[in-house]
Amino acid sequence: AQTVTQSQPEMSVQEAETVTLSCTYDTSESNYYLFWYKQPPSRQMILVIRQEAYKQQNATENRFSVNFQKAAKSFSLKISDSQLGDTAMYFCAFMTDSWGKLQFGAGTQVVVTP
Amino acid sequence: DAGVTQSPTHLIKTRGQQVTLRCSPKSGHDTVSWYQQALGQGPQFIFQYYEEEERQRGNFPDRFSGHQFPNYSSELNVNALWLGDSALYLCASSRRDEQYFGPGTRLTVT
Numbered sequence: 759a760q761t762v763t764q765s766q767p768e769m770s771v772q773e774a775e776t777v778t779l780s781c782t783y784d785t786s787e788s789n790y791y792l793f794w795y796k797q798p799p800s801r802q803m804i805l806v807i808r809q810e811a812y813k814q815q816n817a818t819e820n821r822f823s824v825n826f827q828k829a830a831k832s833f834s835l836k837i838s839d840s841q842l843g844d845t846a847m848y849f850c851a852f853m854t855d856s857w858g859k860l861q862f863g864a865g866t867q868v869v870v871t872p
Numbered sequence: 873d874a875g876v877t878q879s880p881t882h883l884i885k886t887r888g889q890q891v892t893l894r895c896s897p898k899s900g901h902d903t904v905s906w907y908q909q910a911l912g913q914g915p916q917f918i919f920q921y922y923e924e925e926e927r928q929r930g931n932f933p934d935r936f937s938g939h940q941f942p943n944y945s946s947e948l949n950v951n952a953l954w955l956g957d958s959a960l961y962l963c964a965s966s967r968r969d970e971q972y973f974g975p976g977t978r979l980t981v982t
């Protein structure tokens with residue numbers, strides 16, 4: 759069975775600083791997709807960034823970047839220049855095929871303070 | 873371009889009742905997935921619909937059923953509601969590997 763583990767229940771960061779969220783997963787598949795989703799208090803789940811396992815280059819979307827270590831089955835998210843609007847629950851998610859189900863971790867609550 | 877929409881926003885039901893939740897996918901998307909998110913937890917996959925058929929199903933009892941219409945919109949039905957069914961129900965639409973979520977329906981069972 760595939761599992762996704764987020765070991766940090768909550769992280770606090772000051773505005774303009776950088777925070778890194780960790781995620782590990784377990785799978786026997788060779789190709790898969792990894793995602794980070796953000797869920798603010800409004801409840802809307804928003805896709806932040808995605809990574810395809812066969813691509814070695816780490817994905818980047820503006821202030822968000824990932825460190826994908828396939829051998830270690832690790833997929834961390836770095837938020838640079840943190841903004842108050844980044845305050846949200848962040849979920850790491852995993853998918854084994856292009857149309858399959860998403861499997862989510864338990865989430866990490868990020869709080870950005872002034 | 874409207875994103876994924878869900879209705880209603882929230883509702884309250886009594887144990888034993890039945891409920892229907894609705895989802896309209898993002899334009900151009902043909903696949904709809906449903907997730908249940910209990911308070912303080914990550915979403916759990918219920919099932920996925922493609923071409924009006926259930927393509928995959930998670931570990932949920934038969935009380936949870938669904939439907940997809942020719943316009944790709946979808947319904948989630950839950951029969952014989954339990955207190956434990958209280959959760960946020962999320963719908964996600966996709967065409968390939970990126971799933972886009974709606975705002976969810978908050979269901980409270982009393």
